[in-house]
Amino acid sequence: MGVGNNMSAVLNFIALLASIPIISAGVWLASKPDNECIHNFRWHVLVLGLLVLLISLAGFVGAYWNKQGLLAFYLCCMAILISLLLFLLVFSFVVTRPDGTYHVPGRGFKESMLVGFSPWLRNHVFTASSTTSWNKITTCLAHSYVCIKLTQDYASADHFFNSSNISPLQSGCCKPPTSCGYNYVNPILWINPVNPMVDPDCYLWSNDQSQLCYNCNACKAGLLGNLREEWRKANIILTVAVVVLIWVYLIACSAFKNAQTEDLFRRYKRGWV
Structure with a gap:
């Protein structure tokens, strides 16, 4: 050779x-x-x-x-x-x-806005026929450990609110948006506030473990935030x-x-x- x-x-x-x-x-x-x-x-x-x-x-x-x-x-x-x-x-x-993520005052984690991500990324993940696609995605997320893991990792409200390790996906899908003013019980269980809510996502939140905020725009934004990271x-x-x-x-x-x-x-x- x-x-x-x-x-x-x-x-x-x-x-x-x-x-x-x-x-x-x-x-x-x-x-x-x-x-x-x-x-x-x-x-x-x-x-x-x-x-x-x-x-x-x-x-x-x-x-x-x-x-x-x-x-x-x-x-x-x-x-x-x-x-x-x-x-x-x-x-x-x-x-x-x-980058559609942004810091929330008084919170260690970030939240996300759907419009903050690139149009190509939004259109490719959420196509014109996205109803069926998103239903499949939410079903998949509901059967994953994404949200359940939060209850295992965070035992107190202070620990949860001050954590910087919560992913955009968990922040968007597993809890209601901070602006809604829901009261914390545990990371995936929240009590409705008395004050009126402006964000449409606030009305989509459910304590049903198969729903949570999976139908929220915040969840879609969180998914894109995770993909980006x-x-x-x-x-x-x-x-x-x-x-x-x-x-x-x-x-x-x-x-x-x-x-x-x-x-x-x-x-x-x-x-x-």
């Missing part, structure tokens, strides 16, 4: 390692309750990570056993995968840039992985060219012997 192929094998092994954080980010995103209930966003990163792993493995085999055709296949496919990852990164950065975190990992893959790819192209030159030179020498 020539120097060029040695270099290619090492680089492909690095690319193979770079696929691990991509796969991990994909698994992490897919395991989140909101992504479990919205299948549109669930598997993209994981599938791309697995493809990077398989193509890197093919490139490693091609370099180690000097299979130039397999190396050329690796370079072609990796260029496509890097382009897809770059597109996904740029697109997700753009659509998750608007998770994708922004995943993008940090993906950015590092893509930078490594681009660096590896550029050097691999040079190593492949050098290997081709070495092979041509050896053939040329044999022709003179």
Whole structure:
């Protein structure tokens, strides 16, 4: 195995390692309750990570056993995968840039406004035929541990109100909006206030554990807030992985060219012997 192929094998092994954080980010995103209930966003990163792993493995085999055709296949496919990852990164950065969450006075957690998120994100999750889609999402959320977990984590009102660990999804779906003035009993049980309520979400709140605020706009906003937070975190990992893959790819192209030159030179020498 020539120097060029040695270099290619090492680089492909690095690319193979770079696929691990991509796969991990994909698994992490897919395991989140909101992504479990919205299948549109669930598997993209994981599938791309697995493809990077398989193509890197093919490139490693091609370099180690000097299979130039397999190396050329690796370079072609990796260029496509890097382009897809770059597109996904740029697109997700753009659509998750608007932040509809806001601080509530006297509360450690944030609440969310639906209009504060990007139009694409709102339209893609809540389509024109969103009644059926949202019903499926709320059913999925009601069967998850999202709200039940609050009763396990917060035993007192002070602990609950001062917590900064409550997710936008929990804040929007598991309790009534703070502006409604409901009285706290526990994180998912609240008493109607005496004062008149302005926000329509206030009238949609129910102490029925299968309903809570799942039909509120605040819940939809909380869902988008969760998606935004998770994708922004995943993008940090993906950015590092893509930078490594681009660096590896550029050097691999040079190593492949050098290997081709070495092979041509050896053939040329044999022709003179």
